[in-house]
Amino acid sequence: MEQIIIRNGHVVDPSSQLNEQADILIRDGLIESIGRDLQIDDAHEIDATGKWIIPGLCDMHVHLREPGREDKETIESGTRAAAAGGYTALACMPNTSPVNDCQSVTQFIIDRAGRTPIGVYPIAAITKNLEGNELTEMGELIECGAVAFSDDGRCVANGEVLRRALEYARRFDRTIIEHCEDLHLAAGGSMHEGTVSARLGLQGIPGLAEEIMVSRDIQICEYVRGRLHIAHVSTEKSVELIRAAKQRGIRVTAEVTPHHLFLTDEAVASFDTNTKMNPPLRSERDRTACLAGLLDGTIDCIATDHAPHTITEKEVEYSLAPNGVVGLETALSLILTHLVHTRKMDLQRLVETMSHAPRKILGIAPVVIATGRVADMTIIDPEKFWVVDPSRLISKSKNTAFRGWTMRGAAEMTIAGGRIAYSG
Amino acid sequence: MPLRNKDILGIAELNVDEIDLILDTADSFSEISQRVIKKVPTLRGKTVVNFFHEPSTRTRISFEIAEKRLSADSINFATSGSSFSKGETLLDTVRNLEAMNADIIVMRHGIPGASHFIASRAHASVINAGDGAHEHPTQALLDMLTIRQHTGSLENLTVAIVGDIDHSRVARSNIFGLVKKKARVILVAPPTLLPHRVDDLGVEVSYDFESVIPKADVIMMLRIQRERQGKVLIPSLREYSRYYCLTPERLKLAPAKVLVMHPGPLNRGVEIDPAVADGPHSIILEQVSNGIAVRMALLFLLGGRSSREQSN
Numbered sequence A: 001m002e003q004i005i006i007r008n009g010h011v012v013d014p015s016s017q018l019n020e021q022a023d024i025l026i027r028d029g030l031i032e033s034i035g036r037d038l039q040i041d042d043a044h045e046i047d048a049t050g051k052w053i054i055p056g057l058c059d060m061h062v063h064l065r066e067p068g069r070e071d072k073e074t075i076e077s078g079t080r081a082a083a084a085g086g087y088t089a090l091a092c093m094p095n096t097s098p099v100n101d102c103q104s105v106t107q108f109i110i111d112r113a114g115r116t117p118i119g120v121y122p123i124a125a126i127t128k129n130l131e132g133n134e135l136t137e138m139g140e141l142i143e144c145g146a147v148a149f150s151d152d153g154r155c156v157a158n159g160e161v162l163r164r165a166l167e168y169a170r171r172f173d174r175t176i177i178e179h180c181e182d183l184h185l186a187a188g189g190s191m192h193e194g195t196v197s198a199r200l201g202l203q204g205i206p207g208l209a210e211e212i213m214v215s216r217d218i219q220i221c222e223y224v225r226g227r228l229h230i231a232h233v234s235t236e237k238s239v240e241l242i243r244a245a246k247q248r249g250i251r252v253t254a255e256v257t258p259h260h261l262f263l264t265d266e267a268v269a270s271f272d273t274n275t276k277m278n279p280p281l282r283s284e285r286d287r288t289a290c291l292a293g294l295l296d297g298t299i300d301c302i303a304t305d306h307a308p309h310t311i312t313e314k315e316v317e318y319s320l321a322p323n324g325v326v327g328l329e330t331a332l333s334l335i336l337t338h339l340v341h342t343r344k345m346d347l348q349r350l351v352e353t354m355s356h357a358p359r360k361i362l363g364i365a366p367v368v369i370a371t372g373r374v375a376d377m378t379i380i381d382p383e384k385f386w387v388v389d390p391s392r393l394i395s396k397s398k399n400t401a402f403r404g405w406t407m408r409g410a411a412e413m414t415i416a417g418g419r420i421a422y423s424g
Numbered sequence B: 001m002p003l004r005n006k007d008i009l010g011i012a013e014l015n016v017d018e019i020d021l022i023l024d025t026a027d028s029f030s031e032i033s034q035r036v037i038k039k040v041p042t043l044r045g046k047t048v049v050n051f052f053h054e055p056s057t058r059t060r061i062s063f064e065i066a067e068k069r070l071s072a073d074s075i076n077f078a079t080s081g082s083s084f085s086k087g088e089t090l091l092d093t094v095r096n097l098e099a100m101n102a103d104i105i106v107m108r109h110g111i112p113g114a115s116h117f118i119a120s121r122a123h124a125s126v127i128n129a130g131d132g133a134h135e136h137p138t139q140a141l142l143d144m145l146t147i148r149q150h151t152g153s154l155e156n157l158t159v160a161i162v163g164d165i166d167h168s169r170v171a172r173s174n175i176f177g178l179v180k181k182k183a184r185v186i187l188v189a190p191p192t193l194l195p196h197r198v199d200d201l202g203v204e205v206s207y208d209f210e211s212v213i214p215k216a217d218v219i220m221m222l223r224i225q226r227e228r229q230g231k232v233l234i235p236s237l238r239e240y241s242r243y244y245c246l247t248p249e250r251l252k253l254a255p256a257k258v259l260v261m262h263p264g265p266l267n268r269g270v271e272i273d274p275a276v277a278d279g280p281h282s283i284i285l286e287q288v289s290n291g292i293a294v295r296m297a298l299l300f301l302l303g304g305r306s307s308r309e310q311s312n
């Protein structure tokens, strides 16, 4: 029998109405009791005075790269990075090699993930080999453990295919996650089309390329009464479209990445390829609108779009560099530093957007800090100051867009599925 | 006052004092070019590598002449179609250039930011001789020098830049420089050849060439790339010429002292009529000779800088 007692932390969980200082006693992975001055002998004592304790975070948009590109990331390294970032669960995108479009790949991921400390939920492809033509065997994939479907990295270009995917997924009440991008409007671009691209001479990707598809997808979703999730929302118009769709009662949800909340296309002027991602960093106006959307509930959750790439691949001319940045180890600290400490967002909303909402969208069991539940929580040191040093990231890849940023707050301990997954 | 940075990557990074310093220095080098013996020993013992990853004859030759007149040791390192096709990366190239102990690297590359990439990783000074559609600072400096020699000042001049602005590094560098020097810049092009947020560059825009010509002190024509036609940007070169070719008839609309410029190479009969290119308003050949003076000035300002550092 293993007992852990976490003393004097400030426990916040809106789903169990907790917002108070308390001790938490965990026995054999389950929360045995929550209360003041719990008396217990021979338990492993953790002093959480001055710390915040919230339900374990969940990142619903991660590229783990395994199978196929284990030089960039593995299920093992990616989940360790996630645990260090405060995550107790993540969903991994299917654009691996081979693509996760069949049971054997889903099964492989589930098997590998079984050895890791945190929950790994595979998102399977919408179409075979991400080609946008034929639907995958969604039912069997779900039986194997897939939780949602996405062709992320590209948009389902054919409206008929997306319609059928949204319709068919209703049979299983699963979400279709769309990477919204009109490939013709975006073709050849390597940054946001705007003032900065006009200066830099880099070919632009207009916000329009995203908005056209957000609009199309919402209309298809409404027509077939499907469940649609818009990945990495990056423009003001997209936020408006989603807001209006929600008001009409359409089942659409959305995520935003930390880099779209805290960086703009001005960062590209350095020609640092760690500012290159898809969708690209947008204008200040877009950034502000995404943040407002997150705060008013239009955008349901924060997802990192953690996209590891090797230094060799990134250290090239700007337009030749692959898209994407790592994010698992900086997301929580960025939100704490720039939204929570600045009082733009309270801890309840942080829990909602980084823990509850992603699980709800994926249809996986919620984690709740309550007696009798599995212990799954993130202990935050809100006053830990640290500077992002790429070489110290746990992720195999170091392509962060936040090098040198000073952070206030970090995950100090991550308890996932009743076990300590990370201890800082 | 010396230059603030070790590199010349773009006009965007230069302040007005630096631009004036370069133009004044170039003016004094024009004088050397008029001499019988055109060589000075300023850069003796210095190594300048001309790294051209994109074919260029005019700019490369202009740099080579400038380097020779300053007695530098020049090395030409052209990679298009050679080691790059064997998988050599720009990073490998930086290491090679460093191994050659280059003092100054002159570089041309097809992708915006490529010279920034080299500059941030090399000890040598880097002169950007064109990076994709981003900047071509030596061209803008020679253009500003040529205008200044005729008008005495750039302030309050109206300069029309005509052609494929969106894909033109010459246009961008000139816009940055002319706006800094308080000239009025009017960009003239069909909407498809203008950057989407062109208004943010501090310029005026017109789609109608003939309405702009009467206001122009300077008309700067850009080369239209033949590969632009027949896609979605312009239907044909024929239709482009119909609205944007500088013909003798259109030139009649211009003020009497108008200056006609072109960075070359010319598409005669497409964006500029031969009679205009070779006519009395054309200062195109002065641009070519000023190109050497401006490049000498930059090599001098950067080369002199590193020799001072060594003697300390």
Ligand SMILES: [Zn+2]
Binding pocket: A152, A153, A154, A179, A231, A232, A278, A279
């Ligand atoms: Zn995506």
